[in-house]
Amino acid sequence: MGWRLPLRTALWTLRGKQPKATADMVRELSHRREVYSAVPCHLHIFPILKRLQSSEPERACSQNMDEEMNDFMGRKVSYSSQMCFIPEESTNSVPCYRLLSTHGDLLDPSSINELDKELCIEMYRKMVTLQVMDTIFYDAQRQGRISFYVTTIGEEAINIGSAAALNATDVVFSQYREPGVLMWRGFTLQQFANQCYGNEYDLGKGRQMPVHYGSNELNYLTVSSPIATQVPQAVGAAYGLKMDKKDACAVTYFGDGGTSEGDFHAGMNFAAVLGAPVLFICRNNGWAISTPTSEQFRSDGVAIKGQAYGVRSIRVDGNDALAVYFAVKNARKMAVEEFRPILIEALTYRVGHHSTSDDSSKYRSVDEIEYWRTRRDPVARLRMFLQSNRWWDDENEDLLRQDLRTQMMSVLHNAESKKKPGLSNLFEDVYDVIPQNLKEQEQETQAIVGKYPKDYPSDVPLD
Amino acid sequence: MRAAAEKGHTSAASLPGIPRASKLITSAVAAKSEATTSSPSTKPGHEVLLFEALQEGLEEEMEKDPRVCVMGEDVGHYGGSYKVTKGLAEKFGDLRVLDTPIAENSFTGMAIGAAMTGLRPIVEGMNMGFLLLAYNQISNNCGMLHYTSGGQFTIPIVIRGPGGVGRQLGAEHSQRLESYFQSVPGLQMVACSTPYNAKGLMKAAIRSENPVILYEHVLLYNLKERIPDEDYTCCLEKAELVRPGKDVTILTYSRMRHHVLQAAKTLINNGYDPEIIDIISLKPFDLYTIGNSIKKTHRVLIVEECMRTGGIGASLRSSIIDNFWDYLDAPIMCLSSQDVPTPYAGPLEDATVVQPPQIVKAVEQLCQ
Numbered sequence: 001m002g003w004r005l006p007l008r009t010a011l012w013t014l015r016g017k018q019p020k021a022t023a024d025m026v027r028e029l030s031h032r033r034e035v036y037s038a039v040p041c042h043l044h045i046f047p048i049l050k051r052l053q054s055s056e057p058e059r060a061c062s063q064n065m066d067e068e069m070n071d072f073m074g075r076k077v078s079y080s081s082q083m084c085f086i087p088e089e090s091t092n093s094v095p096c097y098r099l100l101s102t103h104g105d106l107l108d109p110s111s112i113n114e115l116d117k118e119l120c121i122e123m124y125r126k127m128v129t130l131q132v133m134d135t136i137f138y139d140a141q142r143q144g145r146i147s148f149y150v151t152t153i154g155e156e157a158i159n160i161g162s163a164a165a166l167n168a169t170d171v172v173f174s175q176y177r178e179p180g181v182l183m184w185r186g187f188t189l190q191q192f193a194n195q196c197y198g199n200e201y202d203l204g205k206g207r208q209m210p211v212h213y214g215s216n217e218l219n220y221l222t223v224s225s226p227i228a229t230q231v232p233q234a235v236g237a238a239y240g241l242k243m244d245k246k247d248a249c250a251v252t253y254f255g256d257g258g259t260s261e262g263d264f265h266a267g268m269n270f271a272a273v274l275g276a277p278v279l280f281i282c283r284n285n286g287w288a289i290s291t292p293t294s295e296q297f298r299s300d301g302v303a304i305k306g307q308a309y310g311v312r313s314i315r316v317d318g319n320d321a322l323a324v325y326f327a328v329k330n331a332r333k334m335a336v337e338e339f340r341p342i343l344i345e346a347l348t349y350r351v352g353h354h355s356t357s358d359d360s361s362k363y364r365s366v367d368e369i370e371y372w373r374t375r376r377d378p379v380a381r382l383r384m385f386l387q388s389n390r391w392w393d394d395e396n397e398d399l400l401r402q403d404l405r406t407q408m409m410s411v412l413h414n415a416e417s418k419k420k421p422g423l424s425n426l427f428e429d430v431y432d433v434i435p436q437n438l439k440e441q442e443q444e445t446q447a448i449v450g451k452y453p454k455d456y457p458s459d460v461p462l463d
Numbered sequence: 464m465r466a467a468a469e470k471g472h473t474s475a476a477s478l479p480g481i482p483r484a485s486k487l488i489t490s491a492v493a494a495k496s497e498a499t500t501s502s503p504s505t506k507p508g509h510e511v512l513l514f515e516a517l518q519e520g521l522e523e524e525m526e527k528d529p530r531v532c533v534m535g536e537d538v539g540h541y542g543g544s545y546k547v548t549k550g551l552a553e554k555f556g557d558l559r560v561l562d563t564p565i566a567e568n569s570f571t572g573m574a575i576g577a578a579m580t581g582l583r584p585i586v587e588g589m590n591m592g593f594l595l596l597a598y599n600q601i602s603n604n605c606g607m608l609h610y611t612s613g614g615q616f617t618i619p620i621v622i623r624g625p626g627g628v629g630r631q632l633g634a635e636h637s638q639r640l641e642s643y644f645q646s647v648p649g650l651q652m653v654a655c656s657t658p659y660n661a662k663g664l665m666k667a668a669i670r671s672e673n674p675v676i677l678y679e680h681v682l683l684y685n686l687k688e689r690i691p692d693e694d695y696t697c698c699l700e701k702a703e704l705v706r707p708g709k710d711v712t713i714l715t716y717s718r719m720r721h722h723v724l725q726a727a728k729t730l731i732n733n734g735y736d737p738e739i740i741d742i743i744s745l746k747p748f749d750l751y752t753i754g755n756s757i758k759k760t761h762r763v764l765i766v767e768e769c770m771r772t773g774g775i776g777a778s779l780r781s782s783i784i785d786n787f788w789d790y791l792d793a794p795i796m797c798l799s800s801q802d803v804p805t806p807y808a809g810p811l812e813d814a815t816v817v818q819p820p821q822i823v824k825a826v827e828q829l830c831q
Contacts, residue, residue, distance in 0.1 A: 171580055205613035214612045221579060222612035226603045232569040233576025233604070240582045243532070243558055250576070263600075266569030273564060429614040430649050432672040435700065435747045437782075 098317035104384025154351030157378035161324030173230035193415035231267035238276035257288025271341035285350035290363040303345040318346030319378035422461040516658035520665035535587030571597035591626030592638035606649030623677040634804035663697030702749035708738035726822035761792040
């Protein structure tokens with residue numbers, strides 16, 4: 001078996017038009033039961049090569065040079081004497097899926113019946129929590145209380161919407177702008193603070209910068225800063241899940257900038273070849289530090305890249321929490337049941353600076369930032385939807401925000417007052433058992449710190 | 464100096480324990496070596512080539528533990544470029560023995576992700592040099608994530624493949640990766656040199672909870688040896704005392720072990736008594752075995768294939784100076800390759816690799 005992709009039809013599909021079929025072609029196509037629509041999103045399911053589920057080597061189809069269609073390693077290709085280049089872009093860009101208008105109205109009012117009120121309220125509460133946590137941690141950094149922070153302002157819907165659609169056993173490989181996923185799964189505000197302060201209660205034992213959270217228990221892999229390295233790792237985890245036939249998938253997040261890395265290309269390609277149950281969620285927020293997407297790639301965003309690798313993809317309005325939720329939910333189902341990767345491009349805007357080491361007003365206009373912060377806020381959008389349905393009101397809002405602020409203050413104070421991990425933590429976990437050379441280095445370090453205590457921080461215990 | 468009194472005019476045959484001069488052997492390097500490891504087994508065992516020993520180790524571990532899997536280019540039905548994974552895909556299916564597209568960073572990253580979520584993958588680099596593409600994953604993630612996650616996630620991965628200078632493979636295919644990776648914290652590195660230690664190290668590496676890089680040598684795959692039938696592993700942190708002696712400690716690993724053994728035949732015939740240690744563990748060094756030897760002989764010669772700058776020899780030298788300075792009677796000598804890309808032309812290539820006559824000369828110089 002194999003793919004059947006007549007070249008002519010492929011060209012027309014990419015140009016977003018219906019095939020200018022001759023009668024012959026129509027007969028041929030219907031004979032082969034192939035129908036293409038102009039809209040790339042509604043791709044039809046093709047049989048997945050079964051190679052990776054058996055031990056039989058794939059047999060190449062017979063090569064009959066007399067046939068009109070020729071066979072190249074399992075893919076039928078038709079010839080054409082009309083020279084035609086595939087255009088660099090199609091007339092219509094990939095459409096963007098959304099359920100709520102910018103002002104929080106359901107575009108299809110009847111779909112309210114499919115929504116779970118409690119779930120929507122919980123999603124909203126978590127989005128507000130994320131927003132408040134970010135604001136307070138950012139301020140704490142500015143006051144010198146923590147050394148560094150990365151906000152998720154503007155991307156709360158992607159964080160919480162996607163997290164709500166996943167199962168607790170789905171393994172998450174994030175970039176660094178997805179703490180909401182961890183928050184949804186139960187990571188407490190105190191735990192976030194402990195990591196940012198690097199105190200002795202930090203699960204990472206003070207070894208990573210702030211926002212590099214990780215929790216084995218919650219199936220959220222420790223954040224590693226290099227861009228896109230998590231993408232092939234997620235494919236590896238999905239490979240393991242596929243081998244063990246688990247009802248779970250791997251999920252990986254990355255930004256628009258991350259799609260330029262070799263690891264993204266390699267991970268996508270591999271996931272498609274392997275048939276790995278993995279979701280690739282791209283937060284296309286318009287900026288990679290100071291590089292706008294117009295300088296990052298020239299393709300029609302990220303969703304279009306899926307087809308190049310044989311990966312089903314969708315573009316979704318990243319500021320619409322409900323759309324993100326449903327897109328991820330469906331994607332997850334396909335990934336797990338059909339053993340295929342899915343690419344989700346969530347369009348959004350990075351309202352905050354890249355990090356606390358960045359001042360984005362240097363490369364983008366303050367008006368642009370203000371516009372997205374005030375008029376396209378995903379949190380406000382969901383709030384408008386909830387309030388218009390009387391599922392939420394101003395009083396709830398005030399109570400929630402007040403309560404969160406109080407919690408955050410106490411959480412910060414607690415985290416600050418805790419001791420830092422002892423010096424022995426510098427040498428543990430490099431290997432499973434500490435080797436001799438590290439033991440010696442530990443002794444040397446303890447001796448030096450013990451001898452010149454005034455030159456070292458006083459709140460780091462020697463052991 | 465004590466060595467000077469013993470060498471020289473006494474004939475080799477009159478010294479106890481020295482083989483007779485008539486037993487001079489000048490065979491090529493990759494032939495069967497005589498003075499090999501002492502295998503603890505008393506059973507007859509079976510003869511294998513080194514690549515078969517690796518394959519046996521791999522197969523036994525895959526049978527024992529269903530979490531063990533292999534990924535790399537052409538490892539499946541092709542059986543691997545050096546046949547180390549031959550027959551495994553037929554036996555375990557092509558999901559457990561996975562053929563990957565050509566993307567080293569991808570499949571190394573995949574293996575790291577799979578390891579963190581419960582599998583025990585073995586990554587095969589078709590040639591170690593290609594793993595330079597995976598350096599980001601190996602350094603920033605493989606070596607680090609156990610540490611930065613606070614011990615929450617382990618990475619029990621094995622990265623293996625052939626490296627070293629082959630027969631006219633050209634510069635890009637003659638890399639010594641142990642030199643580049645030795646600095647990455649969190650990694651363990653071992654180098655196999657005989658079928659016995661190849662199988663033992665392979666099994667130990669798979670069972671280890673740490674990420675281990677197993678260096679094979681492209682010219683040693685056809686080395687033949689009789690190995691035990693029963694299950695055995697070699698310790699990943701222990702050096703191997705190949706030949707006890709008292710004049711000089713020769714530290715070496717991988718292919719150079721065989722060059723050293725070749726030189727040893729000449730040295731013994733000339734009345735020297737070298738102690739030869741195959742260091743096996745490139746990171747961390749087995750300073751215990753090495754130290755005991757230095758305390759006995761007081762002279763050290765390191766023979767390696769790495770470049771002079773920044774290789775294993777350079778680090779070993781510095782470790783020895785730090786720890787055993789007082790026991791040295793002479794400066795540590797290190798024979799390494801020059802700091803040049805390995806040329807294709809045969810004679811030029813031979814000139815960049817340390818040859819037995821050089822080793823003989825170095826020992827003579829050291830023992831003056």
